[in-house]
Amino acid sequence: MANIDALNATGAATASVAPRLSDGPRGPKPKSALSPRNIMLYGTLLIVSIYYLLPLYVMIVTSLKDMAEIRMGNVFSPPVDVTFQPWVKAWAEACTGVNCDGLSRGFWNSVRILIPSVLLSMTIALISGYTLSKWKFKGSEVFFTILLVGAFIPYQVMLYPIVIGLREVGGFMTDIYQGTCGLFTAAEGACRGRVQLFGSLSGLVIVHTIFGLPINVLLFRNYFASIPDELFKAARVDGAGFWGILIRIILPMSLPIIVVSGIIQVTGIWNDFLFGVVYTRAESYPMTVQLNNIVNSVQGIKEYNVNMAATLLTGLVPLVVYFFSGKLFVRGIAAGAVKG
Amino acid sequence: MTNNSVEIRDLDLHFGAVKVLQQLNLDIHEGEFLVLLGSSGCGKSTLLNCIAGLLEITDGQIWIKGENVTWAEPSQRGIGMVFQSYALYPQMTVRGNLSFGLRNARVPKDEIERRVSRAAEVLQIGPLLDRKPAALSGGQRQRVAIGRALVRDVDVFLFDEPLSNLDAKLRADLRVELKRLHNQLENTMIYVTHDQVEAMTLADRIAIMKGGKIMQLGTPDEIYNRPQNLYVADFIGSPSMNFIQGKVNGMTFTAGDLSMPLDGYQFSGPQTDGQTATIGIRPEHVITGELVANAPMRTTVNVDIVEPMGSDTLVWADLAGKPFRIRMDGQATVSHGDSLEIGLDLARSSLFDTQSELRL
Numbered sequence: 001m002a003n004i005d006a007l008n009a010t011g012a013a014t015a016s017v018a019p020r021l022s023d024g025p026r027g028p029k030p031k032s033a034l035s036p037r038n039i040m041l042y043g044t045l046l047i048v049s050i051y052y053l054l055p056l057y058v059m060i061v062t063s064l065k066d067m068a069e070i071r072m073g074n075v076f077s078p079p080v081d082v083t084f085q086p087w088v089k090a091w092a093e094a095c096t097g098v099n100c101d102g103l104s105r106g107f108w109n110s111v112r113i114l115i116p117s118v119l120l121s122m123t124i125a126l127i128s129g130y131t132l133s134k135w136k137f138k139g140s141e142v143f144f145t146i147l148l149v150g151a152f153i154p155y156q157v158m159l160y161p162i163v164i165g166l167r168e169v170g171g172f173m174t175d176i177y178q179g180t181c182g183l184f185t186a187a188e189g190a191c192r193g194r195v196q197l198f199g200s201l202s203g204l205v206i207v208h209t210i211f212g213l214p215i216n217v218l219l220f221r222n223y224f225a226s227i228p229d230e231l232f233k234a235a236r237v238d239g240a241g242f243w244g245i246l247i248r249i250i251l252p253m254s255l256p257i258i259v260v261s262g263i264i265q266v267t268g269i270w271n272d273f274l275f276g277v278v279y280t281r282a283e284s285y286p287m288t289v290q291l292n293n294i295v296n297s298v299q300g301i302k303e304y305n306v307n308m309a310a311t312l313l314t315g316l317v318p319l320v321v322y323f324f325s326g327k328l329f330v331r332g333i334a335a336g337a338v339k340g
Numbered sequence: 341m342t343n344n345s346v347e348i349r350d351l352d353l354h355f356g357a358v359k360v361l362q363q364l365n366l367d368i369h370e371g372e373f374l375v376l377l378g379s380s381g382c383g384k385s386t387l388l389n390c391i392a393g394l395l396e397i398t399d400g401q402i403w404i405k406g407e408n409v410t411w412a413e414p415s416q417r418g419i420g421m422v423f424q425s426y427a428l429y430p431q432m433t434v435r436g437n438l439s440f441g442l443r444n445a446r447v448p449k450d451e452i453e454r455r456v457s458r459a460a461e462v463l464q465i466g467p468l469l470d471r472k473p474a475a476l477s478g479g480q481r482q483r484v485a486i487g488r489a490l491v492r493d494v495d496v497f498l499f500d501e502p503l504s505n506l507d508a509k510l511r512a513d514l515r516v517e518l519k520r521l522h523n524q525l526e527n528t529m530i531y532v533t534h535d536q537v538e539a540m541t542l543a544d545r546i547a548i549m550k551g552g553k554i555m556q557l558g559t560p561d562e563i564y565n566r567p568q569n570l571y572v573a574d575f576i577g578s579p580s581m582n583f584i585q586g587k588v589n590g591m592t593f594t595a596g597d598l599s600m601p602l603d604g605y606q607f608s609g610p611q612t613d614g615q616t617a618t619i620g621i622r623p624e625h626v627i628t629g630e631l632v633a634n635a636p637m638r639t640t641v642n643v644d645i646v647e648p649m650g651s652d653t654l655v656w657a658d659l660a661g662k663p664f665r666i667r668m669d670g671q672a673t674v675s676h677g678d679s680l681e682i683g684l685d686l687a688r689s690s691l692f693d694t695q696s697e698l699r700l
C-alpha cells in the first residue's frame with residue numbers, strides 16, 4: 001500500500017516536472033562570475049574597504065605592542081610580543097590633570113549622559129512627531145517649520161546663549177527650590193542646596209535633548225505620515241485615544257524608525273565633543289573629551305600604544321551599535337526618509 | 341420622536357477657504373440603506389467622516405438616534421466604519437482586530453469572545469481568526485473590516501467605498517453579501533461609492549452629491565426614471581442619456597425640423613408655450629426592431645458607429661444633427677452607413693428647463 005502511494009507520488013512529481021523540462025531552459029542566462037562588471041564592482045569594494053580598514057588595523061596592532069617595539073618603526077607589522085598593558089593603562093591608569101583613573105571615569109560619565117539624553121530626546125521626538133502627523137492642530141505646520149529651521153542653525157551660534165540659558169534657568173529653579181523647600185522638609189540646612197544646570201551632567205542632558213529634537217521629530221513625523229490615516233481613523237472609531245493609538249497601534253509598527261533614531265542619537269551623543277567641553281567640568285567630562293586630554297597631554301613621552309587603545313575604547317560603543325543594527329538601520333532609513 | 345436614525349442639519353464644513361460641504365440637510369431613516377453617490381471630490385467621504393465624528397464640523401448639527409452627537413467622540417456615536425483600504429491593525433490577529441474596540445470599551449472577556457465568534461460566523465471568517473491581516477486576501481480583509489463594526493453592535497454602519505479595491509468578480513459577490521447582511525441585521529447603513537451599479541443595487545435611497553450639495557435624494561427608481569435636474573440625469577445611467585435642446589409648445593417638443601409628441605409626459609407644473617427646454621432620452625428607451633410599429637413616434641436615423649458589447653450593442657447614430665446613442669440587443673445586425681428606423685416614447689423621457697436645469 002505505502003509503496004504504491006509512494007510510487008504514485010513520484011509519478012505525480014515527475015509528471016509535474018516533465019512539462020517544465022520539455023520546455024527547455026528558462027530564466028535569464030547565468031552570468032560568469034568573472035565578468036568585467038563583477039571585477040569592477042568587487043575591485044572597487046575591495047579598495048574602499050582596504051582604505052577604511054587599514055587605519056583600524058594599524059591602530060589595533062599598535063595598541064598591542066610595547067613602546068620599544070613601536071620605536072622600531074614598522075607601523076604595519078604585527079606585534080612580536082602581544083601585550084594588553086596599553087589597554088589596561090588606557091582604561092584604568094592614564095592621567096588627565098590630577099585624575100589618574102584612566103578613561104573609565106569618562107566612560108561612565110558618557111554612559112550617564114547617554115542614557116537619559118537618548119531616552120528623553122527620543123521620547124519627546126516620538127510624541128511630537130506623532131502629534132504633528134496625526135493630531136494636527138492650528139499652527140502645527142508652522143511649529144514644524146520652525147523646528148526644521150532649528151535643524152539648520154549651526155551649533156556654534158547657540159553655544160553662549162545656552163550657557164546663559166542654563167545658568168538663568170538653574171538660578172530660577174534654585175529660587176523656587178529654596179522658596180518652597182520649607183514646605184516639604186524642616187531639616188536644618190536643607191534649604192541651602194542649589195539647582196546647578198550649567199556645568200553639570202543634567203545640563204548637558206538637556207542640551208543634547210534639545211539639539212536632538214529637530215532631526216528626530218522630522219524622522220518620526222515623516223515615518224508616521226506614511227502610516228495611512230484610515231488606520232488612525234479606524235482606531236478612533238474603535239474608541240482609542242491619543243495614548244491608546246500611540247501605544248497600541250503606532251508603536252508596534254515603528255520599530256524601524258525607533259532603531260534609526262536610536263542609532264543617530266546614541267552615536268551622535270557618544271561622539272559629541274563640543275557640548276561636553278563647554279557644558280561640563282573636568283570631573284564630569286564625557287569620554288571623548290577625556291580621550292582628547294589623554295592623547296594631547298603634553299607632559300611625559302607620547303605613548304602611542306596607550307593612545308591607540310584609548311581611541312579604540314572610545315569608539316567601541318558606536319562600533320557595537322552599528323554592528324548589531326546595521327541592517328535595521330538601512331531598512332528604517334528607507335522607510336522613514338522617502339515619504340514626506 | 342421621528343423614526344430617523346441619522347439627521348444632518350445645515351451642515352457646513354470648510355477646510356480653510358475651501359467650502360467642502362455647504363448647508364447640507366439629510367434625514368436617514370431607521371434601518372435604511374442610504375447610498376451617497378457622486379463623482380470624485382464631491383465631498384462624500386467628508387460627509388461620512390463628519391457623521392463619524394472624525395472631522396470637526398464648521399457649523400450645523402448631527403443627530404443620531406435622537407441624540408445630538410455633534411460634539412461626541414467617534415466611539416460614543418454608536419457608529420461603525422469600514423474603510424476603502426480596510427485599515428486593519430497590521431500587528432494584531434484577526435481576533436485582535438475584531439476585539440480592539442470592545443477591549444477599549446472594557447467589555448468583559450466572555451462577552452467579547454461571544455461577539456467575536458458570532459461576527460466570525462456571520463461573515464464566515466471563523467478559520468481566519470488567528471491570522472494576521474497580511475495573510476488574508478482582499479475580500480477576507482474587507483470581511484474582517486466589516487466584522488470590526490459588527491462586533492460593536494452599532495446602530496449605524498458607515499462604509500467608505502468598501503469594495504473599490506477588489507476585483508470585479510469579488511466586488512459583485514461581496515455586494516450581494518452586503519445586501520444579505522443588511523437584510524439580516526436591519527440597521528442603518530450609509531454607503532459611499534462612485535459605482536452606479538453598487539448604488540442602484542444596494543440602496544433603499546440614493547443621495548446624489550455634487551460640489552458638497554445633495555442634488556437629488558430618492559429611491560433608485562426615482563433617480564433613474566425621474567431625475568430632478570440635468571446633472572443627475574447625465575450622471576446616472578451608462579451609457580448616459582441623450583440630450584437634445586429645443587422648445588416645448590403645448591404637448592410637442594420641437595428641435596430644428598424635428599417635432600416630437602409629448603403625449604403621456606407628466607409635467608411637474610404648468611408650462612409656458614415656447615419654453616426652451618432640453619429633452620433627455622435614455623439609450624435603452626429607444627425602441628428598435630418590430631416594436632417600432634407601435635411607438636408613439638417614429639423616425640429614421642443614419643448609423644455611424646456600432647459598439648458590440650456582448651449582451652447588448654451600442655449604436656451611435658445622428659438625430660437632429662447631434663450624435664444620438666441607441667442601445668440595441670446583442671444580436672442586432674447593423675453597421676456603419678445603414679439607416680435605422682427607431683421609435684421614441686417621450687412619456688419615459690425627461691424634460692429640463694435649459695436655464696435652471698430643473699425638471700419640467
Ligand SMILES: Nc1ncnc2c1ncn2[C@@H]1O[C@H](COP(=O)(O)OP(=O)(O)OP(=O)(O)O)[C@@H](O)[C@H]1O
Nearest residue numbers: 355358360378379380381382383384385386387534
Ligand atoms: N484635509 C483637507 N484639506 C483641504 N481640502 C480637503 C481636505 N480633505 C478633502 N479636501 C477636499 O474636499 C473635497 C471633498 O473631498 P472628499 O474626500 O470628501 O471627496 P470624495 O467625494 O470622497 O471623493 P472620492 O470619490 O475621490 O473619494 C475635495 O475637493 C478635496 O480636495
Ligand SMILES: [Mg+2]
Nearest residue numbers: 384385386500
Ligand atoms: Mg472618498
